[in-house]
Amino acid sequence: MINLAGRSVNCRYNPANLKEMMDSRVESTRVIGEAISRIQNPPRVWLQSSTATIYAHRFDAPNDEVTGILGSNDPTHKWAASIIIAQAWEAELDAAPTPSTRKVAMRSAMTMSIDSGSIFDVLSGLTRKGLGGTIAGGKQYVSWIHETDFCRAVSFLLEQESLAGPVNLASPNPLPQRDFARILAQAWGARLALPATAWMIEIATRILQTESELVLKSRRVVPTRLLDAGFQFTYPTWEGAANDLVSRMRRS
Secondary structure: OEEOOOOOOOOOOOHHHHHHHHHHHHHHHHHHHHHHHHOOOOOOEEEEEEEHHHEOOOOOOOEOOOOOOEOOOOOOOOOHHHHHHHHHHHHHHHHOOOOOOEEEEEEEOEEEOOOOOOHHHHHHHHHHOOOOOOEOOOOOEEOEEEHHHHHHHHHHHHHOOOOOEEEEEOOOOOEEHHHHHHHHHHHHOOOOOOOEOHHHHHHHHHHOOOOOHHHHOOOOEOOHHHHHOOOOOOOOOHHHHHHHHHHHHHHO
16 A cells, blocks of 8 residues: 655645645545555555655754654744644554554655656756755755655565654755755756845745745755665765756756
């Protein structure tokens, strides 16, 4: 069983959208757990989508599945809403009465693919227009995973019987946004990369009907459990991933 259901987070975090984000994740997980608990031959493994957003905003050290800091120190902060949803999502998975089924919460970083409307497509469009520069100083870390490695990690988790519980699906090399943007601009051959302040991002994301958290939160996440289990990334560095994605997007 592989469940990737969940309303897109690419929206304004108003009450209606937050409810849809919560319900689409928690309710789908609950229904699957109930179904598995009732059938005579349950699946041997359940891979449940989760998110690297469950970790705290931090710069000092990377977050992994063992030592990472979960949640937010300020539950009133606007970024806390997505963390609350992520925690409720995983809590529903944990509560599912499925003793014969191995459960894995896939805490995925942003998956970089060339699909239309993907995060890579959006960032590439901005970069090609000269708008892909440093954001709010660029110290915040960007965690990501190439689409090839995401699919390979899913296949790996299906067969790796020793892995259960939370597993980070992210490149082992997250990097500051200023470096992430510079490498993407180089891959596209962009000569101009205008920077943006935090207040400019707040205005732009409001116009685009999305949230500043997606680019301002420092997501420094590393895949310790995958690496310890022997998984080898095809694209461990952003430079290699960006060059591959740009080359394929140019040909498409």
